[in-house]
Amino acid sequence: MVLQVPTSFRNNLAQLLRARFPILYVESFEEARVLAELHAVTSDVELIRTLRPVHVWSSTKGFTGTDGVAVAGTSEPAQALDWMLQNDQPGVFILLDLHAYLGDDRRPADPNVLRRIRDVSHAFQSGAAPRTAIIIAPVLRIPSELEKDVTLLDFPLPTEVEIRAVLDQMIAANTANNARLRIEVDDVGRERLAKAALGLTLNEASNAFARAMVNDGVLSDDDVHIVTEEKKQTVRKAGILEFVDADVELDAVGGLQNLKRWLAKRNNSWLDEATAYGIPAPKGVLMTGVPGCGKSLTAKAVAAGWELPLLRLDIGKVFAGVVGSSEQNMRSAIKTAEAAAPCILWLDEIEKGFSGIGGSGDSGTSTRVFGTFLTWMQEKTATVFVIATANKVDGLPPEFLRKGRFDEIFFVDLPTQSERYEIWRLHLDKRLAKSKAGGLPITHGLLEQLSKSTEGFAGAEIEQLVVTGLFDAFSERRAMTFEDLSRAVQNMIPLSQTQAEQIAAVRAWAADRAIAATAPEDLSGYHTGVAQAPFTAPPRPTQDGNSDEPRDHDLSRGGRMVDF
Missing domain, CATH: 1.10.8.60 (Helicase, Ruva Protein; domain 3)
Structure with missing residues (x-):
């Protein structure tokens, strides 16, 4: 089951520990950051009431106790799980590499490991001492046998505040130790850099800022594009979305002055300054009209002018792959876009992907995928500005065009x-x-x-x-x-x-x-x-x-x- 609580990660974790959930699963690449949060919660008596020692297991060292000493004979997962069963004292048991033994598309899970995990779940849930096992893994692998025993706990990517703190620390450290580094960003510039790094891990954000600093010895507003380069890696690894290089300015688009003015007024609307005006982040725009009149070019120009990543969603890729994967592909695309926010999500010639929704022949797959996308557009809170282009908009479902999905629909006619x-x-x-x-x-x-x-x-x-x-x-x-x-x-x-x-x-x-x-x-x-x-x-x-x-x-x- 998936737990979604609208509070912080620490509060979620504390509630689960107090409720004695036996096995938690945290999907994250940031092992060190997750461990830091776990140690903070387990050592805070106000959060969990009963303090619990933390034991960390890895496939190279086995279990390591609170004293830093490795526990002999626990390097194999079966041995580690047996040791956990024998330990009847309160504690939190962190398993860093267990996902590698839970199977994947190429090989099944080890049945002995699965049996022991289920034994641990039963023993921890019914035992007298509060004990919890927490699996930390960069990928989500939960065999069907464990679906009812494991609780997923979302671990969010770093917030803007956390990233801004890293940036400020790096600026202070480099300024103190390297007089050659020039800082030419004000508070707004630092905000733009921090927002540009949203969707990256703290390590990735730190690398991006370091690259910006050593690029020319000057940290300036223009270094936003260097941070954006790091986001390309994240998008490319996800596979569903394509990162498009936007090297066209709005001035290079002939005509369309009405559309240009509308877009210009919404530039920087994702910054805190706009929030102070009570302005919500814009949802997006649908451009329809005659083919070859600048719709796609405008999408690229907006990304360049706003200095935001441009991600293109190919609906064909969503429906590609094995049967039953289309819904997951759409959720993965949405998750990737939100991780890269603030960004622009571009759907080119959208009528080819979403026209004829509800027709026979796909067992309702297209309807479910379309419904997932519609719900996200209506309810999204991440700063993802959607630009959709269509040549035959009359073929789109009417619910796609109603207010609330897009801020405005523009018609691009033949040029005057x-x-x-x-x-x-x-x-x-x-x-x-x-x-x-x-x-x-x-x-x-x-x-x-x-x-x-x-x-x-x-x-x-x-x-x-x-x-x-x-x-x-x-x-x-x-x-x-x-x-x-x-x-x-x-x-x-x-x-x-x-x-x-x-x-x-x-x-x-x-x-x-x-x-x-x-x-x-x-x-x-x-x-x-x-x-x-x-x-x-x-x-x-x-x-x-x-x-x-x-x-x-x-x-x-x-x-x-x-x-x-």
């Missing part, structure tokens, strides 16, 4: 002319700045002409137009010209033409259900509402860059207009 202007500028600057294909002056007139001639093109398509022009220039080993870009525009058929009906449908859905990611000031020449007709073909520029004929466009756009 002013947004296309910015997208062209960003990609041309990026590709030509240090390229042999450079030489084309990036003027206002050029950008204006290109933005007008690419109406109906998505941001990803504009990027591909630049790449196509570069290929033409490369094939002749020359600088890129305006004619290369014009030819690329002429030859590309945009998504707005090939999937006009689908775009009209998603706009109709978003018209009164989502907030427009585009700012009102960028809607020059546009009006809000539901699209009534599909896009017509984009203009085909001639060699001089001018459109060969004017066209009548349907400029209706989806998403309620709200100016943030």
Whole structure:
């Protein structure tokens, strides 16, 4: 059984010792920290009333008494368990390596060890003296034979206060002993470093801070990314989540000013300063809209701008593996994300994983996994900001979209002319700045002409137009010209033409259900509402860059207009 008591670990442990629970199991990599807590509880008469000596067993030393002397003949687990049965005095018996004898997927547990553990459980529970065995292990291994005899006791990772204490001690020690180390972080900077280390063990946090200090001899706010590097190790070892390197700033995302302003106002909302304002940590945001218009890029940019780890959850990995493991995979992913908090959890194209919930063929697995995720989103207290993207949001279950799951739903439409202007500028600057294909002056007139001639093109398509022009220039080993870009525009058929009906449908859905990611000031020449007709073909520029004929466009756009 699993014990979950909303009090501190020490109080939980003290209650179990007083109640004479026979066998406890603490899953933690921090042996030393757990042992320190156990010694603190067993020596506090106010907590447990009857003081109890602590005996620690390991597979290398056997049992070691309170006097530090090893007990002969107790190195084998069966011998250690027999010695515990013969010891009828009050005590706490710590077993550090017993999990290695409890079996796993490759080998079964030793039946003699299992029998002795059950004997210990019965003897400790019915004996006159208060005795408790505590298994400390980095992994959870409880054979089915012991499920009713063992009680799980959660041991939390270090709190921000504990991590901050380690950081402050390291700063004080290094400042006193090494004049070359410069400290350039104020209280807010130290808070950010401590929060960035949440989810790490004290040893991992100490290593991260030490690396930040020796990196350049300066401890500054910029060292948050070094602490984040340590979190990558934790995420990668868990296996379900992927740590994504976010090296894109929000300024590198063209347009979407409404969405950008909304996100900017929520930066640093996980700090104590925001708590003083009575602000709860934001839950997350759902971005839906036309493919290729910057939803995934925005997720990466938010993580970079907020200086938080970006974890991507692949729903396909959740449902992979042996039958019955999907629910455990989702719980493991949630646990990993909370351990890395504050962080951003990114679910890309979420409709592919959660559409059609409740259908036949999976014995309700998808429904249970979805329910676990929904409950966590509603009730989560850890600072995990969820960013979900979807191209066909109408395929998602309605309970996923109601208020309380996400703070807001944004609709990302095809870029307006002013947004296309910015997208062209960003990609041309990026590709030509240090390229042999450079030489084309990036003027206002050029950008204006290109933005007008690419109406109906998505941001990803504009990027591909630049790449196509570069290929033409490369094939002749020359600088890129305006004619290369014009030819690329002429030859590309945009998504707005090939999937006009689908775009009209998603706009109709978003018209009164989502907030427009585009700012009102960028809607020059546009009006809000539901699209009534599909896009017509984009203009085909001639060699001089001018459109060969004017066209009548349907400029209706989806998403309620709200100016943030």
